[in-house]
Amino acid sequence: MKRHQITIVDIAQKLNLSKSTVSRVLTGHPSVSEKTRKAVLELADQLDYSRNMLSISLLNKKSNTIGIIVPEFISSYFPQVIMGAQEVAAQEGYNVIIGHSNETYETEVANTKLMLANQVDGLLISITKETRNFDHLKVFERKGIPIVFFNRVCEDMNVPKVVVDDYEGAFRAVEHLIKRKKKRIAHLAGPDTLSISVKRLRGYRDALKKYNIPIDEELIIPYDLTIAKVKIYVNHLLRLDNPPDAIFAINDPTAIEALQIVKKKGLQVPRDIAIVGFSNDNISGLIEPALTTVSQPVREMGNTAAQLLVDQINRDISEWKSIIRVLKTELIVRKSS
Amino acid sequence: MKRHQITIVDIAQKLNLSKSTVSRVLTGHPSVSEKTRKAVLELADQLDYSRNMLSISLLNKKSNTIGIIVPEFISSYFPQVIMGAQEVAAQEGYNVIIGHSNETYETEVANTKLMLANQVDGLLISITKETRNFDHLKVFERKGIPIVFFNRVCEDMNVPKVVVDDYEGAFRAVEHLIKRKKKRIAHLAGPDTLSISVKRLRGYRDALKKYNIPIDEELIIPYDLTIAKVKIYVNHLLRLDNPPDAIFAINDPTAIEALQIVKKKGLQVPRDIAIVGFSNDNISGLIEPALTTVSQPVREMGNTAAQLLVDQINRDISEWKSIIRVLKTELIVRKSS
DNA sequence: CTGTTAGCGCCTTCAA
DNA sequence: TTGAAGGCGCTAACAG
Numbered sequence: 001m002k003r004h005q006i007t008i009v010d011i012a013q014k015l016n017l018s019k020s021t022v023s024r025v026l027t028g029h030p031s032v033s034e035k036t037r038k039a040v041l042e043l044a045d046q047l048d049y050s051r052n053m054l055s056i057s058l059l060n061k062k063s064n065t066i067g068i069i070v071p072e073f074i075s076s077y078f079p080q081v082i083m084g085a086q087e088v089a090a091q092e093g094y095n096v097i098i099g100h101s102n103e104t105y106e107t108e109v110a111n112t113k114l115m116l117a118n119q120v121d122g123l124l125i126s127i128t129k130e131t132r133n134f135d136h137l138k139v140f141e142r143k144g145i146p147i148v149f150f151n152r153v154c155e156d157m158n159v160p161k162v163v164v165d166d167y168e169g170a171f172r173a174v175e176h177l178i179k180r181k182k183k184r185i186a187h188l189a190g191p192d193t194l195s196i197s198v199k200r201l202r203g204y205r206d207a208l209k210k211y212n213i214p215i216d217e218e219l220i221i222p223y224d225l226t227i228a229k230v231k232i233y234v235n236h237l238l239r240l241d242n243p244p245d246a247i248f249a250i251n252d253p254t255a256i257e258a259l260q261i262v263k264k265k266g267l268q269v270p271r272d273i274a275i276v277g278f279s280n281d282n283i284s285g286l287i288e289p290a291l292t293t294v295s296q297p298v299r300e301m302g303n304t305a306a307q308l309l310v311d312q313i314n315r316d317i318s319e320w321k322s323i324i325r326v327l328k329t330e331l332i333v334r335k336s337s
Numbered sequence: 338m339k340r341h342q343i344t345i346v347d348i349a350q351k352l353n354l355s356k357s358t359v360s361r362v363l364t365g366h367p368s369v370s371e372k373t374r375k376a377v378l379e380l381a382d383q384l385d386y387s388r389n390m391l392s393i394s395l396l397n398k399k400s401n402t403i404g405i406i407v408p409e410f411i412s413s414y415f416p417q418v419i420m421g422a423q424e425v426a427a428q429e430g431y432n433v434i435i436g437h438s439n440e441t442y443e444t445e446v447a448n449t450k451l452m453l454a455n456q457v458d459g460l461l462i463s464i465t466k467e468t469r470n471f472d473h474l475k476v477f478e479r480k481g482i483p484i485v486f487f488n489r490v491c492e493d494m495n496v497p498k499v500v501v502d503d504y505e506g507a508f509r510a511v512e513h514l515i516k517r518k519k520k521r522i523a524h525l526a527g528p529d530t531l532s533i534s535v536k537r538l539r540g541y542r543d544a545l546k547k548y549n550i551p552i553d554e555e556l557i558i559p560y561d562l563t564i565a566k567v568k569i570y571v572n573h574l575l576r577l578d579n580p581p582d583a584i585f586a587i588n589d590p591t592a593i594e595a596l597q598i599v600k601k602k603g604l605q606v607p608r609d610i611a612i613v614g615f616s617n618d619n620i621s622g623l624i625e626p627a628l629t630t631v632s633q634p635v636r637e638m639g640n641t642a643a644q645l646l647v648d649q650i651n652r653d654i655s656e657w658k659s660i661i662r663v664l665k666t667e668l669i670v671r672k673s674s
Numbered sequence: 675c676t677g678t679t680a681g682c683g684c685c686t687t688c689a690a
Numbered sequence: 691t692t693g694a695a696g697g698c699g700c701t702a703a704c705a706g
Contacts, residue, residue: 005398005480007699018677023701031675048476050453054400055699058391059682061342079416086437095455097434100423116387118432139385143342256623286593288625344683355693360685368691392683395698 006049015039026051057119066309067115068124069099069108071152074227075253076282077298078126081150084302085124092310094121103225105130112136120145122309126152129191129225146312146320150305152194158322160308162301166196169294169329170203170248173276176292177246178211180337182274186219186237186244188230188254197222197250200278204248219244230257238265245273246337252277252284252293259291259336274337289335297327343386352376363388394456403646404452405461406436406445408489411564412590413619414635415463418487421639422461429647431458440562442467449473457482459646463489466528466562483649483657487642489531495659497645499638503533506631506666507540507585510613513629514583515548517674519611523556523574523581525567525591534559537587537615556581567594575602582610583674589614589621589630596628596673611674626672634664 012022017036024032025040043049057063066089070078082098089096097118099111108128115123116139123140125147134154140147141159150162177185187204190197201220208215218240221233237244247262249255255277259269267273269289277284280295304325312320349359354373361369362377380386394400403426407415419435426433434455436448445465452460453476460477462484471491477484478496487499514522524541527534538557545552555577558570574581584599586592592614596606604610606626614621617632641662649657 005699008701009699019699020678020701021676024676027701033675036675048479050450052395052456052699053454054391054395054456055682056701057682058389058395058684058698059700059702061682063391073416073420076413076416079410079413083410083437086435095434095451097432098423100420113387114432117390119389119391142385260623283620283623286597286620286624288623342683345685346683356683357685357694358692360683361692364685370691373691389683392698393685395682395700396684396686398698 005052006047007052011040011043011047011049014043061119063095063119063121064093065095065097065118065120066122066124066306066313067097067099067111067118067120069101069111069115070126071101071103071108071128073100075251075279077251077279080298081126081302081305084299085306086302087299088303088306088310092306094306094310101128103128103130105133109136112139116140116143116145122146122148122313124148124150124305124309126150127154127194128152129193132193144317146309148305148309148312150301152196155195159320160312160322161324162305162308162327163196163324164296164301164327164329166199166329167203167206169278169296169331170200171207172203172329172331173278173292173294174204174207174248175211176331176333177248177274177276177337178207178213180246180270180274182246183213184216184219184242184244185213185246185248187221188233188247188249188258189220189222190250191224192222200250225250225254227253227257230254231261234258234261238262238267243273246270246275247273248276250278252279252281252291255291255293255336256281256283256287259287259289270335270337276337280332285334292334292337293332294329295332296329301327342389343384344389347384348377348380348386351380398456400432400456400458401430402432402434402455402457403459403461403643403650404434404436404448404455404457406438406448406452407463408438408440408445408465410437412588412616414616417635418463418639418642421636422643423639424636425640425643425647429643431647438465440465440467442470446473449476453477453480453482459483459485459650461485461487461642461646463487464491464531465489466530469530481654483646485642485646485649487638489533492532496657497649497659498661499642499645499664500533500661501633501638501664501666503536503666504540504543506615506633506668507537508544509540509666509668510615510629510631511541511544511585512548513668513670514585514611514613514674515544515550517583517607517611519583520550521553521556521579521581522550522583522585524558525570525584525586525595526557526559527587528561529559534587541585562587562591564590564594567591568598571595571598575599575604580610583607583612584610585613587615589616589618589628592628592630592673593618593620593624596624596626607672607674613674617669622669622671629671629674630669631666632669633666638664 008022101108148160153161277293280293284291345359438445485497490498614630617630621628
């Protein structure tokens with residue numbers, strides 16, 4: 001059961017040296033003779049010696065690990081962000097441990113505790129749709145562990161955030177539908193706990209206002225992002241006395257689901273009803289008809305978030321910044337509108 | 338720069354107790370009076386005390402962390418497997434750190450070194466298409482750290498493996514094409530370093546043999562899974578004097594790419610040329626025409642692999658098993674064939 | 675250039 | 691029921 005680990009002591013003994021000398025070689029310290037250096041390196045290699053990061057982390061009070069907590073893994077969105085973050089992290093010498101909150105507040109809290117116990121040097125997080133209380137995150141601040149939010153942020157906390165211009169993206173999407181002569185544009189919105197929902201909804205409203213199209217509250221349906229429910233809402237919309245001729249969905253999975261349902265009903269997209277999503281998931285260009293959507297620089301979001309976090313880690317706590325980085329979206333017009 | 342961490346000592350001092358007593362409370366040791374127990378727990382909670390797993394890991398020579406190394410993050414395949422593995426790992430009390438080898442042997446080796454340095458208790462790995470040398474993995478065996486392969490395995494190593502019945506899946510897929518009256522079935526195969534390529538190719542060959550269809554080597558194209566190259570091969574196939582009337586692709590990304598190319602040429606799918614993939618990526622049912630493919634239980638693969646690994650970790654090294662778990666595939670017939 | 679010492683935070687003996 | 695001491699593997703002083 002117990003494994004034997006090769007340690008510095010083993011090497012030191014075989015070479016008749018002191019631990020510290022061996023350590024010096026391994027850390028690249030200059031003041032050590034070429035001869036011993038070579039001997040140590042050789043033996044280390046031969047023994048498959050590997051420095052125990054655990055002890056180093058303990059000693060330095062720095063684990064060189066960052067945590068990432070994401071709410072879901074269903075769409076390709078978060079995996080891609082993680083990839084982007086990983087890229088930068090690896091480059092900067094950080095390991096990544098991943099937490100999955102499964103859109104549940106309790107799981108998110110449990111995850112943060114794990115991250116703390118594992119002594120992460122910083123945390124990247126996108127909150128669940130349920131999260132309204134942020135005490136579990138404030139602990140990090142108190143402990144001097146920097147946090148960076150991405151995508152789904154907590155507006156009240158004064159820490160760096162990486163988001164996209166949700167308002168603008170939504171505005172453009174709806175404007176586009178208006179220019180396509182659509183008069184009754186529905187919005188499948190997200191829960192109002194998420195700032196992305198709020199901002200996209202505002203973009204939707206303002207676009208309609210700008211073009212003097214009356215806002216019909218009946219056409220705005222906030223939902224909890226449980227894909228299975230989309231069917232209910234779309235059916236409801238279609239049965240309205242005055243049904244919509246377009247749907248702007250909070251995200252691509254929602255839009256795609258809506259599209260499938262509308263197609264099954266025998267309606268023509270975009271003629272009878274146009275559909276626009278948000279995010280440009282990697283499937284969106286391949287479905288039939290291809291989905292018009294607002295693309296986000298997903299990988300870049302990961303990169304940026306990780307970079308901001310590393311910057312915070314390297315800064316003294318007294319100099320923490322709370323930058324908000326807003327990444328540009330782009331409207332990608334395809335066949336569904 | 339230096340953060341202050343709350344430690345057992347802090348708690349002990351404030352309560353006028355010894356470190357060991359506090360530790361006993363925290364570890365749930367029984368021999369401690371109810372009064373002190375309560376006091377400690379209360380103060381700990383109040384101070385946001387969190388046990389330092391680093392030091393515990395160091396002490397126990399057990400990190401409660403497993404590593405997962407995957408070759409790519411492009412398709413939804415590996416993220417899903419990781420999710421599955423995470424599920425089980427979390428349940429069994431293990432953290433997960435993820436490595437991304439980017440289909441490069443060197444990166445894979447670097448990743449394994451990182452895993453070792455971080456004292457993982459076990460490793461889950463799917464190798465790159467380049468990996469022919471396995472010394473970097475044998476180190477784990479020598480150190481007594483169990484490995485479990487999944488999907489892309491090393492046949493020569495005597496450790497647990499989780500795969501799907503690639504041969505059978507491929508056989509069925511090709512048989513299906515034959516029953517659709519296809520006579521010239523091409524195969525876009527994977528590199529022969531990967532056992533999945535070899536087995537799927539064998540399934541392809543045997544299916545043709547069974548139905549007395551001559552095998553035309555010209556129609557078998559092994560490639561390196563670089564999606565961009567699919568175009569070259571498909572064009573090549575279509576320009577043949579006697580072009581294929583069906584393509585069986587090693588995986589779904591390849592099949593989907595082939596489908597796009599074929600469609601752009603103005604050919605009818607499946608009438609002019611049928612296409613079948615392998616994996617049932619989550620896009621495959623949504624593209625037009627929907628892709629016929631061999632589905633794998635992806636999440637289950639992650640579950641199984643993680644479970645096997647945890648079992649190995651809990652076993653004495655002398656009792657390591659080398660089970661090969663073969664998961665069932667299922668042919669999903671859709672519009673592309 | 676090399677060795678000695680102390681200690682990161684924790685748990686597990688052993689002794690009281 | 692509690693306390694004291696030792697050590698996991700490593701590095702950073704402080705000495706020579």
